[in-house]
Each structure stands twice: as structure tokens, then as C-alpha cells.
Amino acid sequence: MTIELLIALLLCAGILTGGVLAVVLHGTVSAIIAAGLASLFAAVLYVLLAAPDVAMTEASIGSGLATVIFLYAVNRTRRYGDDSDD
Amino acid sequence: MTISVATLALGTGLLLMLIGLWGLLAQRNLIRLILGFSLLDTGIHIVMVSIGYVTGGTAPIIDAAVDPAQAVHTVVDPIPSALVLTAIVIGLGITAVMLSFAIRIHDRKKTLSIEDCTESKG
Amino acid sequence: MAKRLFIFLTLLAVAAMFFDFASHFRPADKLSPLAEHYVAEGPQELGAANLVTAVVVTYRGLDTLGEVTVLFLSAAGVGLLLAGRRKREDAEPQEDLHPSSELVQTAVQFLLPIAMLFGVYIFVNGHLTPGGGFQGGAVIASGTLLLFLALPNAKLHHGIMGELESFSGFGYVLVGLLGIFLAGGFLDNRFLPLGDFGRLLSAGAMPLIYVLIGLKVGTELSVVLERFKGE
Numbered sequence: 001m002t003i004e005l006l007i008a009l010l011l012c013a014g015i016l017t018g019g020v021l022a023v024v025l026h027g028t029v030s031a032i033i034a035a036g037l038a039s040l041f042a043a044v045l046y047v048l049l050a051a052p053d054v055a056m057t058e059a060s061i062g063s064g065l066a067t068v069i070f071l072y073a074v075n076r077t078r079r080y081g082d083d084s085d086d
Numbered sequence: 087m088t089i090s091v092a093t094l095a096l097g098t099g100l101l102l103m104l105i106g107l108w109g110l111l112a113q114r115n116l117i118r119l120i121l122g123f124s125l126l127d128t129g130i131h132i133v134m135v136s137i138g139y140v141t142g143g144t145a146p147i148i149d150a151a152v153d154p155a156q157a158v159h160t161v162v163d164p165i166p167s168a169l170v171l172t173a174i175v176i177g178l179g180i181t182a183v184m185l186s187f188a189i190r191i192h193d194r195k196k197t198l199s200i201e202d203c204t205e206s207k208g
Numbered sequence: 209m210a211k212r213l214f215i216f217l218t219l220l221a222v223a224a225m226f227f228d229f230a231s232h233f234r235p236a237d238k239l240s241p242l243a244e245h246y247v248a249e250g251p252q253e254l255g256a257a258n259l260v261t262a263v264v265v266t267y268r269g270l271d272t273l274g275e276v277t278v279l280f281l282s283a284a285g286v287g288l289l290l291a292g293r294r295k296r297e298d299a300e301p302q303e304d305l306h307p308s309s310e311l312v313q314t315a316v317q318f319l320l321p322i323a324m325l326f327g328v329y330i331f332v333n334g335h336l337t338p339g340g341g342f343q344g345g346a347v348i349a350s351g352t353l354l355l356f357l358a359l360p361n362a363k364l365h366h367g368i369m370g371e372l373e374s375f376s377g378f379g380y381v382l383v384g385l386l387g388i389f390l391a392g393g394f395l396d397n398r399f400l401p402l403g404d405f406g407r408l409l410s411a412g413a414m415p416l417i418y419v420l421i422g423l424k425v426g427t428e429l430s431v432v433l434e435r436f437k438g439e
Contacts, residue, residue: 008091012098015132019105019125028117035121038102042128045098048091049135050145050162052338053260056330057174058131060346065429066124066178068353072436073117073185077192092235100226104219111215140236146259147338148251161259163236163243168263172275175342175425179282182432186289 008048014041032070039063092139099132116188116198120181127177131170138166255402255411256335264340265417269395273384276424280377283428290435308358316358323351331422335411341418345425352430356437364434369427376424383413383420 018038025031039062046055106129109122143162144152152160192198239247246267247259256262264272307313331344355362383395390399397417403410 005089005091005094008094012094015098016101016105019102019129022121022125023105023109023112023118028115031118031121035125038125039128042132045095045132046135049095049139050143051135051138051167051170051260052145052147053258053340053343054131054135054167054170054174056339056343057171057346058128060343060350061174061178062128062131064350065346065353065433066181068433069178069182069185069436070117070121072433072438073189076189076436076438077117077198090235093230093233096230096233100230104223104226107222108215108219111218112212137233137236140239145338146247147336148257148259149336158239158244158247161239161247163239164246164259164263165240165243167260168268171260171264171340171342172272176275176278178429179279182436183282183285183289185436186286190289 004048008045011041011045011048014038015045028074029071032067032074035070036063036067039066090141092136092141095132095136095139099129099136102126102129102132105129114199114201116191116200117185119200120184120188123184124177124181127173127181131173131177134166134170134173138163251405254397254414255405256414257405257411258335258337258340260338261335261340261414261418262411265335265414265421266395266397269384269417272421273380273395276377276380276421279425279428280373283432286432286435290438307360313358316354320351320354323354324348327351327422327426331418332415333408334418334422335414336408341421342425344418344422345429348422348426349429349433353433356433360437364430366431369431373424373427373431376420376427380417380420380424383417387413 015038018034018036018041021034022031022038025034039058043055043059043063046052046058103126106122106124106126109125110119113119113122140162144160146161146164146167188198191203195202238244246263250256250259250262250267254262254266256266327344327347327350329344330339330347331341334340334344352364385394386399387396388394392398395417397412397414400412400416402412409415
């Protein structure tokens with residue numbers, strides 16, 4: 001088992017953990033952060049797959065701007081206090 | 087079948103697509119539904135990049151580290167990279183439109199649950 | 209309970225389809241014929257060191273133009289959906305967003321120009337190093353996000369943003385049309401000299417196109433962020 005494969009294994013585990021947490025976690029904000037984490041691990045995996053252009057896009061857009069847009073949407077939809085997420 | 091980085095990434099991408107689909111089917115909160123959609127998106131991107139990976143290849147950029155004459159045998163496929171690059175940006179645009187629809191629905195109905203949007207069912 | 213069973217069965221069926229695909233998957237050990245052509249001919253033909261940029265900007269340039277159009281339409285859709293919603297909510301009291309601490313404000317004053325400069329660096333060097341218009345535009349939008357973090361009540365100048373976006377979109381199509389008349393076809397980059405391989409001013413019109421895409425993506429994503437931030 002080479003070191004590259006070991007890193008890829010850890011990254012894949014991180015992606016899947018983030019994905020599962022994004023579905024099962026109760027709080028919406030925690031789920032969004034978990035999905036952003038999965039996206040960030042995916043960005044590092046793209047570097048291993050020799051696609052640095054995709055890695056940059058995923059890191060800046062997939063895990064950066066998308067997470068922020070989700071958080072802004074949560075902020076704007078719970079202003080009245082009628083949602084039960086924490 | 088030996089395990090390589092490409093097969094590992096392909097499996098992860100397919101599993102992430104399943105997780106995203108699970109989120110789409112199981113969630114009732116609109117924002118959580120859109121989050122499941124975005125996980126599905128990420129899974130598809132990982133699958134496409136792993137299909138373009140050539141074993142032992144390096145990034146498709148011709149610089150001091152890559153001999154232009156030997157480039158055909160040393161770099162990975164640039165086409166899936168280009169496709170995924172644009173797909174990520176379009177994914178953000180679609181997510182933004184879906185989220186603004188969710189915000190509008192919340193403005194109108196003061197709820198995010200799709201159970202309360204029954205009149206839009208066919 | 210029946211719903212959970214249905215979800216489980218659906219996921220199982222999709223997983224079976226995926227398994228069939230995955231079990232026949234062999235990692236490639238050589239390029240496909242099309243990619244081989246791009247890699248072998250791209251550097252001499254177009255003068256770009258980054259072959260992903262060559263594919264995005266020139267070989268598949270029309271796709272990219274369509275993609276920029278989709279992004280423009282989604283930004284317009286977000287603007288349409290989220291604009292003017294304040295007018296109906298006269299019952300809701302307008303609370304100002306909390307201003308951030310002085311530490312954050314001072315740090316942003318220092319970091320904002322650097323972040324913008326970095327975004328410009330990424331898209332100017334798109335044909336040489338990893339990155340390009342989309343990544344650079346996203347970094348510029350991150351700079352705008354920094355500004356919103358420090359000053360939550362900041363407003364973008366919509367006149368300037370609109371002008372910049374129209375100018376870059378128009379310029380992109382104009383450069384594509386110049387390719388028809390002066391070179392081989394729509395979005396052909398060879399109507400400008402290809403220059404020395406690997407230099408900043410090389411690869412014909414490719415840096416010009418990526419600068420325009422970068423400006424367009426940067427302004428569009430900034431406006432989308434501002435719309436989502438709300439008042």
C-alpha cells in the first residue's frame with residue numbers, strides 16, 4: 001500500500017463521513033458545514049487525481065461560496081423563529 | 087481487481103451520489119433537500135474526474151516538469167477536468183436559484199416543509 | 209414506515225445500476241484519441257501551457273459561452289426572486305445586521321486588496337498555471353464576502369457592477385466574432401500572435417477571454433452574494 005493510496009483512503013473516508021453527516025445531522029447549520037467539509041475533502045482528492053484546475057474550483061466555489069450561500073439562506077428563513085433547527 | 091486511487095475515487099463518488107439521493111428522498115426541509123442535491127452534484131463530479139484519470143499521470147500542464155514530446159504518455163485527460171470545471175460553476179448557479187425559491191416560499195408560507203406545499207402537487 | 213421501505217428499495221435499485229458500472233470500470237492507462245490529439249497538438253496549435261484552459265476557452269469555447277450565459281441567467285433569476293421582497297413586509301421591523309468587531313474590520317481593510325489582486329493574478333495566468341476565469345472570479349467574490357463580513361450593511365454600486373458585467377459579456381462575444389473574421393472560426397484565439405510559449409503575453413486571445421470571463425464571473429457571484437445577504 002503506497003502512501004498515495006493511504007491518503008486517498010483517508011480522504012474518501014472523510015468525504016463519505018461528511019456526506020452521511022450532512023443527511024443525518026439534526027441541525028441544518030451543522031449539516032451545511034458537514035457538506036462543506038465533504039466538498040473540501042473532495043477538492044484535495046482532485047489534487048491526487050491530477051486535476052488542479054478542478055481542485056481550485058471545488059475549493060473556492062463548492063466548499064466556499066456554496067456553503068456561504070446556504071448559510072445566508074438559513075439566516076433569511078429563520079428570522080421569524082418558527083423553524084425548529086438549532 | 088487491484089485497488090488504485092482512480093477506483094477508490096470512483097467508488098466514493100458513486101456512494102456520495104447515493105447519499106445525496108437518500109437526502110433528496112428522505113428530507114422534508116427544503117434547504118436540506120437542496121443540500122442533498124448539492125451532495126449528488128459533488129458525487130457526479132468525483133466520478134467524472136476519476137474516469138479521466140490515467141494511471142500514474144500528472145496534471146495536463148506543459149511546463150518544465152513535462153517534456154512536450156512525451157506529454158501524451160505522461161498527462162491525464164484534460165477533457166473531463168474542463169467539463170467538471172464548468173459543471174461546478176453551473177451547480178452553484180442552480181443551487182442559488184433553488185435557494186432563492188426556498189426563501190420566497192418561506193416568505194409566503196412561513197415554513198420550509200414541503201408537506202405544506204401540497205397545492206403544488208399535480 | 210412504507211415510505212422508508214420505498215426509499216430503501218429505490219436506493220438499492222440505483223446502487224445495483226451503479227455496481228454494474230463500477231464492476232466494469234478499469235482505470236485508463238492511456239488517453240482517449242480525442243484527448244491525445246488535444247495534448248499532442250494543443251501546445252503548438254494554440255500556444256497554451258495549461259491544456260485544460262485550451263479545452264475550456266478554445267476547443268470547447270462555445271460550451272463555455274453557453275455556461276457563462278447559464279450563470280448570467282441564474283444571477284438574473286436570483287435577483288428577480290430576491291429583489292423587492294422588502295416592500296411587502298411592512299409589518300416586519302427592519303433590524304440592522306450586527307457590525308463586526310474592529311479587529312475583523314481592520315484585518316479586512318488589509319486583506320481585501322490582496323484578495324482581489326490574487327483573483328486577478330489567477331485569471332491573468334489562466335493559460336500558464338492551474339486556475340482561470342472561473343476560479344479567479346470566485347476568489348474576487350470571496351473578497352466581496354470579506355467586505356460583507358466586516359461591514360454587513362455595505363452595498364455594492366449596482367451601476368458599476370452592471371456596466372462591468374455587460375462590458376465583459378459583450379467583449380467575450382466580440383472576441384469570439386473577431387475569431388470568425390480574422391482566424392479560423394468562432395472563439396478562435398489565433399487572431400492575435402501566439403507569442404513565446406510559456407510567457408504571460410502568449411496564446412493569442414486566450415488571456416483576454418479569461419480576463420473577461422473572470423470579470424463577469426466575479427461581478428455575477430458578488431451580486432448573487434449581496435442578494436442573499438439581504439438588507
